[in-house]
Amino acid sequence: MLYRLTGIKRYYNERCALSIDHLVIEEGKIYGLVGPNGSGKTTLLRILAFLDEPDAGNIYYNGSLVSPQLVPSLRREVTMLLQNTRLLTRRVKDNVAFGLKMRHMDLNTIKHRVKEALEMVGLPVKDFANRQWYELSGGEAQRVALAARLALRPKVLLLDEPTANVDTVSETLINEAVVRAKEEWKTTIIMVSHDLLWLYNSADETISLWGGRVASHGPENVILGPWEKVGDGLYCKKLKDGQKIYVSGIPSSSNAVTVSPGDISLLSNAINDDGGSACNLLRGLVTQMVYSNDGLLRVSIALGELNLVSLVDKDYIKSLDIYPGMEVYASFKPSAAQWL
Numbered sequence: 574m575l576y577r578l579t580g581i582k583r584y585y586n587e588r589c590a591l592s593i594d595h596l597v598i599e600e601g602k603i604y605g606l607v608g609p610n611g612s613g614k615t616t617l618l619r620i621l622a623f624l625d626e627p628d629a630g631n632i633y634y635n636g637s638l639v640s641p642q643l644v645p646s647l648r649r650e651v652t653m654l655l656q657n658t659r660l661l662t663r664r665v666k667d668n669v670a671f672g673l674k675m676r677h678m679d680l681n682t683i684k685h686r687v688k689e690a691l692e693m694v695g696l697p698v699k700d701f702a703n704r705q706w707y708e709l710s711g712g713e714a715q716r717v718a719l720a721a722r723l724a725l726r727p728k729v730l731l732l733d734e735p736t737a738n739v740d741t742v743s744e745t746l747i748n749e750a751v752v753r754a755k756e757e758w759k760t761t762i763i764m765v766s767h768d769l770l771w772l773y774n775s776a777d778e779t780i781s782l783w784g785g786r787v788a789s790h791g792p793e794n795v796i797l798g799p800w801e802k803v804g805d806g807l808y809c810k811k812l813k814d815g816q817k818i819y820v821s822g823i824p825s826s827s828n829a830v831t832v833s834p835g836d837i838s839l840l841s842n843a844i845n846d847d848g849g850s851a852c853n854l855l856r857g858l859v860t861q862m863v864y865s866n867d868g869l870l871r872v873s874i875a876l877g878e879l880n881l882v883s884l885v886d887k888d889y890i891k892s893l894d895i896y897p898g899m900e901v902y903a904s905f906k907p908s909a910a911q912w913l
């Protein structure tokens with residue numbers, strides 16, 4: 574275990590922006606960090622980068638309680654890349670070499686690391702090393718900024734939406750470089766991303782934030798209220814197409830629930846064969862089918878204004894003969910919903 578966070582709180586002007594009871598980050602894994610705007614993603618990254626201190630709680634890094642005395646040495650192992658990082662006003666190779674020089678590395682190592690890092694992000698040394706910072710496109714500049722971090726071969730690389738403002742070529746190269754860092758140096762990666770395809774295929778785990786708290790499930794299947802109370806502990810939401818979703822439990826202040834993709838089953842007709850217990854049965858259209866890195870298939874279904882994702886076995890899909898564009902039924906128990 575690389576990080577263990579307990580009882581973390583971060584306030585801005587007495588408003589709690591982050592409240593994490595318990596979070597563990599394992600070494601050498603890729604974590605996708607997701608959540609709506611303002612949910613605390615950047616706040617969490619800055620704490621993990623030791624750039625900000627929480628107002629309460631403890632952080633353990635590599636088994637040791639992090640204290641202000643430890644922070645300078647930890648900052649050498651952990652590096653962060655922001656959305657639009659400004660380059661230093663100098664040549665590409667000087668940008669990439671900067672951190673290595675600060676660490677007093679010898680010239681041969683610096684030369685090798687600069688070449689390696691630039692090639693990892695798809696910028697050949699002969700074409701780019703001597704270019705000035707202003708002779709680059711936005712996507713190239715972001716890749717140089719990433720190369721400067723990769724050259725350090727960091728133990729932890731924190732990325733705050735690094736592909737938000739770059740074209741698809743740069744996006745692919747950045748995503749590939751991140752995966753290579755994990756494979757070659759066992760770098761632990763924590764990356765804010767809205768790219769669900771990347772999350773499904775490359776991330777080992779997803780941390781989902783909601784209102785500064787870690788939500789129990791991934792980025793999908795957040796269903797917002799309003800909810801109407803229809804029975805004892807039973808609540809209903811009416812979709813625009815007239816279908817109704819039922820959830821149980823005790824509502825929270827967020828008025829939102831999540832349903833794990835694994836708890837949603839798919840049926841090709843409206844006959845529910847779950848032994849008669851009351852289940853939601855919602856008609857929708859298959860919009861996307863993606864293999865996920867756990868060997869299962871993620872099927873996205875559009876129903877009314879909602880999009881639900883179901884995680885299903887490949888063989889089951891074959892038996893249903895489902896394909897994009899097909900009408901299916903998504904089924905889940907009201908008790909599968911968890912209030913955020």
Ligand SMILES: Nc1ncnc2c1ncn2[C@@H]1O[C@H](COP(=O)(O)OP(=O)(O)OP(=O)(O)O)[C@@H](O)[C@H]1O
Nearest residue numbers: 585586589590608609610611612613614615616617
């Ligand atoms: N320096 C600050 N001063 C006051 N409030 C802040 C500050 N930084 C962040 N906040 C607030 O804390 C909350 C969490 O912000 P944060 O930037 O961590 O969210 P985020 O999930 O990264 O958002 P986004 O997706 O928009 O980047 C927000 O409500 C934000 O307005």
